[in-house]
Amino acid sequence: MVPLETNGPKSQDPRNAAAIDAPRRADARRNRERVLAAAEVVFAESGVKAPVEEVARRAGVGVGTVCRNFPTKQALVEAVVGAMYETLLHEAEDALADPDPARAFERFVVALPDFQARHRALADQMASVNMPAPAASPRDKLLRAVSALVARAQAAGAIRADIGPGDVSMLFSGVAHATAVAGERQPVLRERFVRIILDGLRAEGATTLPGRPLDFAQLRRMRQQRVK
Amino acid sequence: MVPLETNGPKSQDPRNAAAIDAPRRADARRNRERVLAAAEVVFAESGVKAPVEEVARRAGVGVGTVCRNFPTKQALVEAVVGAMYETLLHEAEDALADPDPARAFERFVVALPDFQARHRALADQMASVNMPAPAASPRDKLLRAVSALVARAQAAGAIRADIGPGDVSMLFSGVAHATAVAGERQPVLRERFVRIILDGLRAEGATTLPGRPLDFAQLRRMRQQRVK
DNA sequence: TCGGAAGTGGAATACCGATTCCGGATCCCT
DNA sequence: AGGGATCCGGAATCGGTATTCCACTTCCGA
Numbered sequence: 001m002v003p004l005e006t007n008g009p010k011s012q013d014p015r016n017a018a019a020i021d022a023p024r025r026a027d028a029r030r031n032r033e034r035v036l037a038a039a040e041v042v043f044a045e046s047g048v049k050a051p052v053e054e055v056a057r058r059a060g061v062g063v064g065t066v067c068r069n070f071p072t073k074q075a076l077v078e079a080v081v082g083a084m085y086e087t088l089l090h091e092a093e094d095a096l097a098d099p100d101p102a103r104a105f106e107r108f109v110v111a112l113p114d115f116q117a118r119h120r121a122l123a124d125q126m127a128s129v130n131m132p133a134p135a136a137s138p139r140d141k142l143l144r145a146v147s148a149l150v151a152r153a154q155a156a157g158a159i160r161a162d163i164g165p166g167d168v169s170m171l172f173s174g175v176a177h178a179t180a181v182a183g184e185r186q187p188v189l190r191e192r193f194v195r196i197i198l199d200g201l202r203a204e205g206a207t208t209l210p211g212r213p214l215d216f217a218q219l220r221r222m223r224q225q226r227v228k
Numbered sequence: 229m230v231p232l233e234t235n236g237p238k239s240q241d242p243r244n245a246a247a248i249d250a251p252r253r254a255d256a257r258r259n260r261e262r263v264l265a266a267a268e269v270v271f272a273e274s275g276v277k278a279p280v281e282e283v284a285r286r287a288g289v290g291v292g293t294v295c296r297n298f299p300t301k302q303a304l305v306e307a308v309v310g311a312m313y314e315t316l317l318h319e320a321e322d323a324l325a326d327p328d329p330a331r332a333f334e335r336f337v338v339a340l341p342d343f344q345a346r347h348r349a350l351a352d353q354m355a356s357v358n359m360p361a362p363a364a365s366p367r368d369k370l371l372r373a374v375s376a377l378v379a380r381a382q383a384a385g386a387i388r389a390d391i392g393p394g395d396v397s398m399l400f401s402g403v404a405h406a407t408a409v410a411g412e413r414q415p416v417l418r419e420r421f422v423r424i425i426l427d428g429l430r431a432e433g434a435t436t437l438p439g440r441p442l443d444f445a446q447l448r449r450m451r452q453q454r455v456k
Numbered sequence: 457t458c459g460g461a462a463g464t465g466g467a468a469t470a471c472c473g474a475t476t477c478c479g480g481a482t483c484c485c486t
Numbered sequence: 487a488g489g490g491a492t493c494c495g496g497a498a499t500c501g502g503t504a505t506t507c508c509a510c511t512t513c514c515g516a
Contacts, residue, residue, distance in 0.1 A: 025462055025513060051503060062465035067505055127409045163424070170410065171421055174402030181355045182398065182450045188439040189450075193399055195435045196391070200428025207423045211416040222410045222417070253483060253492060279473055290495035295475055 032069045034059040039080050040122075047121040048077055081125050085138040088115060092145035102158035105149050109172050110194055116176035117184045123176060130223035143216045160204040166214030171197055260297045262287040267308050268350075275349040276305055309353050313366040316343060320373035330386035333377050337400050338422055344404035345412045351404060358451035371444045388432040394442030399425055 038059035042050045052073055056063045070076035091111045098104035116123035133140035147165040154161050175197065179190045200206075266287035270278045280301055284291045298304035319339045326332035344351035361368035375393040382389050403421045407414060428434075 027513070028463060031463085052505090053503075056465090063504085064465055064506085064508095065463080068463080071505085073504065124409075127406075163420075167420060167424075170406040170417075171403075171424065174404075174406035174421070175399075176402075177405045178355075178398040178402035181352075182447060183453055185453070186450055189398075189442070192391075192395065192437045192439050192442075193402070195437050196395075196399065196428040197425060198428070199431035199434040200424040200426070202434070203427035203431055206427040206430065209420045209423050211420050214417070214420075219410060222414055225411055225413065255483070256493060259493085280475090281473075284495095291474085292476085292478095292495055293493080296493080299475085301474065 031059070031061050031065055035061060035066050035069055035076075036079060036083060039076055040083065040119075043077070043080060043121055044119050048125065049121075052076070077122070077125060081122055081129075082138070084119060084122055084126065085142055088112070089138050089142045089145065091115065092142055092149065095149060096145055101149075101152040101156035105153035105158060106198065108146070108149050109168065109198065110191070112169075112172045113176035113179065113190055113194060114187065116173060117180040117190060120177065120180040120184075123173065127173060128223070130220050132220065147216065159198075159201045162209050162213055163201065164213030164215045164218075166216050166219035168201075169216070170214075170219070171201075259287070259289050259293055263289060263294050263297055263304075264307060264311065267304055268311065268347075271305070271308060271349050272347050276353065277349075280304070305350070305353060309350055309357075310366070312347060312350055312354065313370055316340070317366050317370045317373065319343065320370055320377065323377060324373055329377075329380040329384035333381035333386060334426065336374070336377050337396065337426065338419070340397075340400045341404035341407065341418050341422060342415065344401060345408040345418060348405065348408040348412075351401065355401060356451070358448050360448065375444065387426075387429045390437050390441055391429065392441030392443045392446075394444050394447035396429075397444070398442075398447070399429075 035055065039055045042055050042058055046054070052066055053063050055076070056066045059066070066076065070079060092108055095104045095108035095111070098107060129139075133143060143165070146169060150159070150163075150165045150168055153159045172194070175190060175193045179186060179193065182189060263283065267283045270283050270286050274282070280294055281291050283304070284294045287294070294304065298307060320336055323332045323336035323339070326335060357367075361371060371393070374397060378387070378391075378393045378396055381387045400422070403418060403425065407418045407421065410417060
């Protein structure tokens with residue numbers, strides 16, 4: 001590999017993932033997008049175990065094209081997950097735009113399990129990521145946005161003070177997983193659970209929680225401990 | 229059971245699964261137990277995707293022995309799950325033995341996610357079963373016990389009336405799944421979430437829940453709808 | 457418009473794990 | 487103890503999917 005060129009245009013950049021992300025030819029770039037979009041759909045409806053060939057078919061390209069863009073299936077999955085962070089980030093930013101902290105928080109915790117239930121398999125992938133988020137990456141921005149939503153809601157007295165953003169994230173992801181099993185066509189069920197948990201998050205002092213409020217950094221550390 | 233008799237042993241009984249469960253030779257029966265035990269451990273730590281060969285190795289037998297006892301990997305998984313129902317049933321019955329309905333309920337909802345977090349992959353399997361439980365099977369007994377725990381707690385005014393056993397089961401399974409990802413070595417985390425949800429379940433009237441209380445029959449029906 | 461670099465489809469290959477098969481070992485009854 | 491039914495181990499088989507490879511097509515700059 002390293003397709004030798006007459007005079008090193010880029011060969012000295014060891015981590016030019018960007019170059020791989022954006023192939024030279026227009027049709028190639030287009031195909032890459034198609035594959036990514038197809039993969040998101042396929043993985044959502046059949047889980048990550050869906051054959052690569054299915055993704056290729058759905059994208060209208062050959063398997064070779066898929067594998068050239070994403071050298072490994074794992075790489076494909078990660079790319080799709082990366083795209084999902086951006087979607088969730090929008091969700092969070094939309095919520096943050098609401099001037100009422102309580103409503104903003106509520107809006108996000110309704111949207112989160114909703115989104116995750118529609119992407120069960122990929123949400124599981126997201127949950128097992130345990131690398132620190134590169135600064136200013138979509139994931140990093142998302143974590144900050146969620147932290148802000150929680151902090152703002154707490155400052156406004158809308159939710160109890162003894163929880164952290166990590167707690168919130170896990171609680172509602174749990175809802176997503178539980179309801180996805182029963183069928184994503186049951187938004188009512190999801191809403192019931194979100195309401196119940198919201199009631200629990202509001203119940204200041206009803207119970208003294210063991211442990212400390214959980215933030216994302218701690219959450220990540222806990223995942224790493226897990227030998228896996 | 230059905231210890232062989234001298235003539236006409238059993239060959240005409242089409243559904244003598246029991247006979248398969250209890251092979252004639254003592255060493256065979258012993259091996260079967262070993263495989264079951266090994267499978268439980270292996271699946272718990274590596275998920276159901278763990279190779280059959282790994283189970284065999286852990287059990288100290290050849291793959292052939294595993295496959296003879298459980299003609300299919302799926303059959304092996306189901307056998308292990310079946311055993312788990314019995315364990316959970318004990319948990320539920322122990323809880324029911326507590327004369328205080330509130331304490332009994334609480335005790336079970338702490339034990340449930342705890343147990344499921346230690347058997348994540350198998351818990352997922354359990355969640356996707358959508359056949360009616362045969363009357364008096366461990367699973368059937370478990371569902372009844374849980375329903376009783378919920379009903380009793382409601383009658384005592386310990387938890388809100390607008391929820392059903394299906395709601396409870398899904399909520400706490402969600403906790404199990406969420407915390408299992410972060411590492412089953414974090415019982416404190418699990419307890420935090422259980423407390424929060426318990427607060428939410430206590431908050432009578434705090435929020436009017438959409439939909440109706442969910443019982444197990446409805447839950448099963450919802451799973452079936454899901455084309456899969 | 458042309459030439460060749462860049463990209464493509466999909467058959468061939470590599471791999472991995474479930475299931476089958478059978479010569480040999482083990483048990484259990486007499 | 488003897489002998490046959492039963493069971494065992496694990497190599498061979500089979501199936502299914504990820505990945506590689508290359509003859510052929512498409513794009514794009516000159």
